Amino acid sequence: MAKVLAVSGNEAVANAFRQINPDVCAAYPITPSTEVMQRFTAFVSDGEVDTEVILVESEHSAMSACIGASAAGGRVFTNTSSQGLALMWEMLFIASGMRLPIILSLVNRALAAPLNIHCDHSDGMGARDTGWIQLWSENAQEAYDNTIQLFRIAEHMDIRVPAMICMDGFIISHSIARVEFLEDDEVKKFVGEFTPVNPLLDVTKPVSYGPLILPDYYMEYKRAQHEAMTRVSKVVLDVAAEFEKLSGRRYGLFEAYRLDDAEIALVILNSAAGTSKDVVDEFRDKGVKAGLLKPRLFRPFPYEEVAAALKGAKVVCVMDRADSFGGFGPMYMEIASAMMLISGNRPVLINKIYGLGGRDYLPEHAAMVLDEMTEIAKGGRVKTYKEYIGVRE
Amino acid sequence: MKLKGWKDLTPGAVLTEPGSAEEFHTGSWRSFRPVWNPENCIQCMFCWTYCPDMAIKTKDGKRDEFDYDFCKGCGICALECPGKKGQKAIVMVEEDK
Numbered sequence: 001m002a003k004v005l006a007v008s009g010n011e012a013v014a015n016a017f018r019q020i021n022p023d024v025c026a027a028y029p030i031t032p033s034t035e036v037m038q039r040f041t042a043f044v045s046d047g048e049v050d051t052e053v054i055l056v057e058s059e060h061s062a063m064s065a066c067i068g069a070s071a072a073g074g075r076v077f078t079n080t081s082s083q084g085l086a087l088m089w090e091m092l093f094i095a096s097g098m099r100l101p102i103i104l105s106l107v108n109r110a111l112a113a114p115l116n117i118h119c120d121h122s123d124g125m126g127a128r129d130t131g132w133i134q135l136w137s138e139n140a141q142e143a144y145d146n147t148i149q150l151f152r153i154a155e156h157m158d159i160r161v162p163a164m165i166c167m168d169g170f171i172i173s174h175s176i177a178r179v180e181f182l183e184d185d186e187v188k189k190f191v192g193e194f195t196p197v198n199p200l201l202d203v204t205k206p207v208s209y210g211p212l213i214l215p216d217y218y219m220e221y222k223r224a225q226h227e228a229m230t231r232v233s234k235v236v237l238d239v240a241a242e243f244e245k246l247s248g249r250r251y252g253l254f255e256a257y258r259l260d261d262a263e264i265a266l267v268i269l270n271s272a273a274g275t276s277k278d279v280v281d282e283f284r285d286k287g288v289k290a291g292l293l294k295p296r297l298f299r300p301f302p303y304e305e306v307a308a309a310l311k312g313a314k315v316v317c318v319m320d321r322a323d324s325f326g327g328f329g330p331m332y333m334e335i336a337s338a339m340m341l342i343s344g345n346r347p348v349l350i351n352k353i354y355g356l357g358g359r360d361y362l363p364e365h366a367a368m369v370l371d372e373m374t375e376i377a378k379g380g381r382v383k384t385y386k387e388y389i390g391v392r393e
Numbered sequence: 394m395k396l397k398g399w400k401d402l403t404p405g406a407v408l409t410e411p412g413s414a415e416e417f418h419t420g421s422w423r424s425f426r427p428v429w430n431p432e433n434c435i436q437c438m439f440c441w442t443y444c445p446d447m448a449i450k451t452k453d454g455k456r457d458e459f460d461y462d463f464c465k466g467c468g469i470c471a472l473e474c475p476g477k478k479g480q481k482a483i484v485m486v487e488e489d490k
């Protein structure tokens with residue numbers, strides 16, 4: 001039977017790792033993700049898991065050690081935030097290029113400078129092109145559920161690429177919320193035994209990792225890496241269907257909230273989607289056909305499915321908690337690409353940047369945006385395609 | 394040799410054939426070739442020690458010819474070679490000369 005507990009987002013994720021009991025974990029502490037490792041190492045000390053924990057001197061070393069352990073044939077995870085992920089950047093490509101299914105829990109935090117420890121999505125968005133799968137989570141429950149499902153997805157024999165679970169720093173990582181836990185043995189059974197592919201420790205079949213590949217073959221390896229990503233969506237849905245049977249909780253490639261007949265639609269990630277859904281309800285009560293799309297699988301991005309879900313809307317506003325200075329927000333660029341798959345009339349597409357460095361995102365911000373979208377839907381002019389909200393002039 | 398397409402590669406560029414570097418003839422990179430003059434050779438084996446590619450062959454514990462399949466012409470052996478009475482036993486000669 002499922003156990004319901006009041007826990008922080010970090011605690012929920014740490015418990016998913018405890019239930020899975022991976023072979024190796026190498027990590028370096030960084031706010032706001034530190035608590036995941038703090039709790040996990042307590043499980044190690046208490047003998048609740050037999051994971052080999054490698055304490056390293058930096059995140060670059062943490063990811064390097066994860067790569068070594070994964071290539072050796074172990075089930076491996078790590079955990080970080082912000083500058084930590086930025087420091088791992090070089091190694092993120094090596095993990096994916098070597099097709100090692102390492103799991104990383106990313107607690108989203110802004111990037112310096114100026115130094116800031118609070119939530120935004122700049123860290124995860126910066127890792128967009130590293131070849132890692134990304135699942136984003138609205139709350140502690142989703143972070144827990146995504147962690148369990150992600151092992152199955154990354155380790156699937158059709159895929160074998162590393163993957164990260166993203167959840168909002170402090171807003172989710174440090175808030176106490178209701179989480180329904182699965183039983184330990186249910187999780188173990190669901191995740192299953194780890195099957196290594198070409199492990200370095202199999203001395204009967206010696207292998208080498210990391211050869212120099214020159215122009216005659218490099219592009220073929222990259223093409224093959226993309227192919228693995230094209231198989232992810234199906235596996236995500238298959239694993240979600242199996243997970244629903246176990247937990248009763250349903251997941252897809254994204255959440256479509258009151259979107260079927262929506263004329264105006266918000267696209268928004270993670271915790272702010274929760275706030276926005278309340279405001280969408282208020283607008284629905286007023287008779288405005290508002291809806292919301294909350295992406296879950298951000299890499300690989302499900303362009304066709306997202307395009308199909310948004311094609312009926314007149315106005316779509318993409319809310320980005322990360323910026324590309326001199327460009328549109330990263331989520332806007334994805335949605336704009338998805339829109340190109342729609343033939344005929346496309347929705348008007350605008351972009352708002354919100355919540356950088358932990359700036360509060362309040363229901364009135366959502367209401368302001370939905371009001372503006374209502375005006376545009378009635379034929380009003382688009383004043384600006386990219387705008388910062390919740391910022392002082 | 395026919396090059397493989399992307400569908401036929403081992404995921405992650407993992408090499409599953411041990412010792413396959415032997416088939417990769419780095420000698421084709423060479424623009425300068427070391428030439429051995431046994432008359433000036435004192436059999437100190439410095440060249441054998443320093444060569445990064447194990448491209449100095451030996452025979453009965455003595456220095457033998459270069460292995461030009463793997464010598465990439467870095468010139469380290471020629472630099473380290475003490476030779477005899479100031480006369481090097483290894484000189485680098487431009488490949489197309």
Ligand code: SF4
Pocket residue numbers: 427443444445446447448449459463464465466467468469470471
């Ligand atoms: S030139 Fe370089 S590679 Fe060739 S034999 Fe001398 S040391 Fe070895």
Ligand code: SF4
Pocket residue numbers: 429433434435436437438439440441456470473474475476482483
């Ligand atoms: S370094 Fe020169 S002298 Fe010494 S063994 Fe090699 S060729 Fe002969």
